[in-house]
Amino acid sequence: MTPEPAQPRFDERVVGAGTTVRFVLLVALMLATAASMTLDLVNGLTNSSVRGCFLAAGVDFDSGSDSSLFRTNPYPDAVQACVDRIAPPPPWWVLAAWLLLLLVATCVLFAxxxxxxxxxxxxxxxxxxxxxxxxxxxxxxxxxxxxxxxxxxxxxxxxxxxxxxxxxxxxxxxxxxxxxxxxxxxxxxxxxxxxxxxxxxxxxxxxxxTITYVTVAAWRVFLALVLLPYLAWYLVRFANGILWPLWSSNAPAVIRNLMLMVVLVGLVYLARSDVLRSREVYADLAAARWGAAPHGWAVTTAPPPARGALRRALDSFVELWRTHPRWDLRRAALTDPEALFTVSALPMFLAGAAATLISSQVSEVLATYKLFDQWLRLSLAVAAAGLVTGVVGIALWRAVTHAVLSSRRVPSGVRTGLWLGAGMAAGELVTNRVVLLQWLPSVPGLLVLEVLVGAAFAWWVTQCAHLWLGSWRGRTIRPVLLAGLLAACLGLSAWFSWWGDIGVFLSLGVPFDGVAREMLEQSYGHGALAQQPELLTTLTVAWSGMSSVVVEPLTLPAVAVLWVVPLLAWMIRPATGELAPRGAALPPLRRVLLAAVFGGIGCWLAVAGVMAALHTRQPPPSQRVGFYVLTYQSAVCTALVVVAAVTAFVLSALAGRLRLIMALIAAQATVLVGFAGLFVLASTDGCVEPLNTVQSTCQWMPAVIIWTAFQFVLGETVVFTAIAAVVAAAAGAALRRMWRPGAGRPTPVRTAGTGRGALVARRLGAGVLCVAAVGITVVVEIHSLGTRPQARQPTSTQPAAPTTPSPVSREAMAKQVDAWRSNGGLALMNRFNADILRLGAALREAGKAGGRQIDENLIQPPCADIDQLTRDANRYLPVPEPQAQSLWQTFVAQASKASQDCQHSIEQRNGDAVLTAIGGIAQAGQMLTTAAHRIDTVVRGGG
Incomplete structure (x- = not known):
């Protein structure tokens, strides 16, 4: 029997290995961790803790609820001032010098x-x-x-x-x-x-x-100068913390920090091993290309013994920690380097976890030094997304390229994305960003979004790679690889930006409706909605999630590139030959455009239906503002998104491949056509009786007025259409798997025409959609620069009136009052007592002189200090116990009036009035004594 000729070996250099990006991710993780641990260590060695300030504000740590940190803290500015006073961060140059020392130590060790x-x-x-x-x-x-x-x-x-x-x-x-x-x-x-x-x-x-020994040097320096000292200090802190009265509320954070160190060690070591292991296989393949004999790797010729499933799983786990692959794996890679192009679960999980840890730790450092403004936040999101895209995106492009060029089944990428998202979610669980006092976040379901976003990201990257490999005619795929990765990076950056700014707080259970409220009031005026406060509350809750997505500057550009970059593939003449038979060729664009046309007509009918429904409840002309207009806009936005989602679902269910890309293009094109019809219908509002919505008489509305009326919901419509398209594509794919016509028979793959006429038609259709998408994005972003409120953290917003504190136990109250006294209250009392002594000394000096003449140089400074003291007391937190707070507030009021009277009397050189004012200060001192006794009673009463 004649043996079949051996297939030519696949060239592993067709796409870069991506190990350099993984090395950069590893170094970034170690630097971010070193900075965060250094801050924690310095604060711990100085015995400074921010918990006392939160306790002083009335936060009940015993409740074990993360949202209580924000709901029961109506004085965030005072808390921040307390934190800045008792736990200031070390000078920035200390942290910079330490990181520089680590870099120098790494260089010295490397040399x-x-x-x-x-x-x-x-x-x-x-x-x-x-x-x-x-x-x-x-x-x-x-x-x-x-x-x-x-x-x-x-x-x-x-x-x-x-x-x-x-x-x-x-x-x-x-x-x-x-x-x-x-x-x-x-x-x-x-x-x-x-x-x-x-x-x-x-x-x-x-x-x-170089990269190997830099990795080794960086790991050893990180281990010796960062991890081991931090671990030693933390174990001492852990042992002492068990005896702390707040141990029950502090235990989750302490255990998480210990888990974080374990995860970091495993993460860094596994990433290091993965980089070195991949480079060993690449070196083997290069040696084989230069003529190395295959038996040179035959260290042992004995076949491995048969092993059970448990032993095989254990061997696979042990293999992850090795820096050199097993000899049998190295020999197998010489004949088929498929292992180099297979996307393993662990590196994807590690990439997701590393990105989360880098983002959370750098955010903590920047926030400590109050440097976390919008641009730095966006830069951090882009950097984290770039690292993930570099690792995961290159791996997926490699897998798709290998599958296409070796005539194998192209992976979907969804499983890879699920591991990526699981890594991002797991990274959040070992940090104190989405969970503080609890073991799990207050809204754990939001972490599922991270998993789903990871799956959508990998799915899109895989399909974009598959699409471009069927159309690109260049000698190298690097240009389209770069374009696809940049688009994916922008999309993931938008997610990281939203998650770090808003999603984190939603996970903590904090209602984030301030942005939505501000957007509504800016768009419709404070008066129109202020007349209906209950309605405003309902609207802000409903719109908080939607507006928080669009408020991010990267969202609309990300949506645009995610369907424009794939659409550009239809504007070039597709490749023919060896790629097309395996389904890598372009699918016909006319199917997508036809679906968009029918979907657009459906949008017109849906908008007309909305207008007809609102016409039946049309209020008088004077009331067709505010909520009525908002209802009109919201209903139109919802109708467009629903029709676009249905269009995407039908198309993805009928499509044989590239469902996500085609669903995105069809849905966004549907919305564009729908908006064209909406502008026509809105411009002729009042001309067709059943469709009269805002106007009562027929008059042509200028485009500027229509644009002004609907520009607020345009961004929301585009963004949520993209989200709906992803969901619809997933549903269509699931339906396709359950129902396959002609199962078992190969179905022909339809491809885009290669003739000149077909190419011109495709270029015209794709060009119009690209210009429309980019144009709308630019116009909306320019408008948003002046009208979009800055997204900010809920903790930075002072409420109009303090909220009523929830009842707490006697022990919790004692801790709070003691913290109030220890973190500022006692210092204020001591300052007042010192000024009283100075006033008493001045009066004694006057008595020794035998008259009523008082030296104003001795009286004025303590009176002025008491006046300043009362101002500081008003800026400080109130006493967490009502009766003590009442006494304390009376003391502050009396001391403020008496000190001001004292200074005024001195200016008038009225000795009798000065004595009267000093008497008032003495009365305030008596009130302070009463308040101090009450505070001491509360503290001792709690045990």
Whole structure:
């Protein structure tokens, strides 16, 4: 039987490996963690804690509710002032100097590693054992085959019995160390000897040397200078914290921090192993390309014994921690490098978790120094999304490229995205960002959004890659790879921005309706909606989620590029030949455009139905403002989104491939056509009796007025159409899997026409949609720059009136009052008592003089200080106990009036009035004594 000819080996260099991006992600994670841990350590060593300020504000930590930190804290500004006073961050240069020290230590260790390795192995120069220069000549031939510009330095470790070699140093000055056993192998297996040397030269050619030893140096510095000191301090803190009265409320955060350290160690080590393991396989493939004998990797020829499922799972888990793959895996990669293009679950999970940890820790550092403004927040979101896109996006493009070029089934990417999203959600659970006092977030269901966003992200990247591989005619796919990754990065940046600004607070159980309320009031005026406060409350709750999405500056551009970038694929002449038979060719665009036309007609009918329904409840002309107009706009927006979602669902259910891309394009095109009809119907409002909505008489409304009326809901419509399209595509795909006509028979793949006429038609249709999408996005964004309220954290908004505190236990009340006294109240009391003593000393001096003449230079300073003290007391937090607060407020009022009278009397040089004012200050002192006794009673009463 004639054996089938072997298929040509797939070139793994068709798409970059992406290991450099994974290395950057690893370094960014270590730097962010070092900065966050340093701040925590410095604050811990200075015994400064912000919890006392929250306790002083009346926050009940014993309730175990995260939302209580915000709901029972009506004085955020006073709390922040307390935090700035008792727990100020270290000077910024301390943190900068520490990070610089870590970088310098890494560089020093990196430079010292080659000398240390050489000294540890007691290596000798190659000339010491190669007296006839045969090895040097053979090495020179291998260097030429590897196309290296110059030969590396070669040393020998005679004591090493293994038959391997190692390269160390850096890319420009590498050193190859040959083990003694390898020199012995040269005589018995010269081809194996050459294979080992070619493998090490491949590391040099691929630029692996520097990145490998920088990774090793960075990990060791991070372990020695950051992780171990922090762990030692935290264990001491943990042991002492068990005896703390607030241990029950502090336990979740303490345990999470311990889990965070464990996760960080595992995360960094696994990411490091993954990078190094991938580079080993790439070096093997490069050596094989240069003619290395395959048996050079045959360390053992015995087949692995049969193992059970549990043992195989254990072996796979152990393999994740190895920096070098097993020999059987390396040999398999030489014939089929599929493992290099398979997207494994663990790296995706690690990428998601690392992005969350980087984002949360950098946010904490920036917020500590009050640097977390909108632009820095957006920059952080883009950076985190860029790292994730670089790792996950490149991996998915590689998988799709390998599947298409090797005629295999293209993966959907959804499973990869689920692992990515699970990593992002898991990262949140080990940080104190979405959960503080509790074990789980107040709204844990929001973490599911992270998982779904990860799935949608990977699904879109996979389909975009599949689409462009069927149309691109260039010699390299790097241009379209870059375009696809940039679009995906922008989409993920919009999500990270929304999540870090709003989603985090929603997860904590904090109602975030301030942005929606402000947007409504700015658009419709304070008076129109203020007349209906109950209605305003209902609207703000309903619109809070929607407006919070559109309020992010990156949202609308992200939506635009997510369907414009794939749409551009239809504007070039598609590739033909080896890609098309496996379904990589472009599907026909006319199906999408036809669906958009029918969907647009459906939008027109839906808008007409909305107008007809509102016409039956049309109020008098004077009342067709405010809520009525808002109802009109909301109903129109909802109708357009629903029709677009139905259009996307039908198209995705009928499409055989690229369902998500086609659903996005069809849904957005449907909305554009629907908006055109809406403008026509709104402009002729009043001309058709059943459709009269706002106007009563027929008159043509200028486009400017119509645009002004609907620009507020245009952004919401576009954004939620994109979300609905993703959901519809998922539903259509599920329906397609359940119902497959002609199951078991291959269905023909329809492709876009390649003729000149078909190309012109496609370019015209795609160009019109692209221009419309970009134009609307630009116009709405320009308008939003002046009208969009700045998204801000709920904790920075002072309510109009303090909320009524919830009842707390006697023990909790004692803790709160004690914290109030310890974190500022006692200092105010001591200041007043010191001023009283100064006034008493001045009066005694006047008595010694035998008259009523008082030295104003002795009286004026304490009176002025008491006046300032009362101002500081009014800015400080109220006493958390009602009776003590009443006494304290009486004292502050009396002291304020008496101190001001004292200063005024001094200015008038009225001695009697000065004495009267001093008497008033003394009465305030008596009230302070009463208030202090009450505070002490409350504290002692709580045990």
């Amino acid at each position: 010292a590693l080659p000398a240390w390795r050489a000294r540890r192995g007691r290596v000798v120069p190659l000339a010491a054992v190669d007296h006839e220069d045969k090895i040097r000549a053979e090495l020179a031939d291998l260097v030429r085959r590897a196309e290296l510009s110059r030969a590396p330095r070669v040393v020998v470790d005679p004591a090493a019995a293994s038959t391997g070699a190692v390269v160390f140093g850096r890319n420009r000055r590498p050193t190859v160390c040959l083990h003694g056993g390898l020199l012995a192998r040269r005589h018995t297996d010269p081809e194996g000897f050459q294979a080992v040397l070619l493998h090490e030269l491949a590391h040099i050619r691929n630029g692996d040397v």
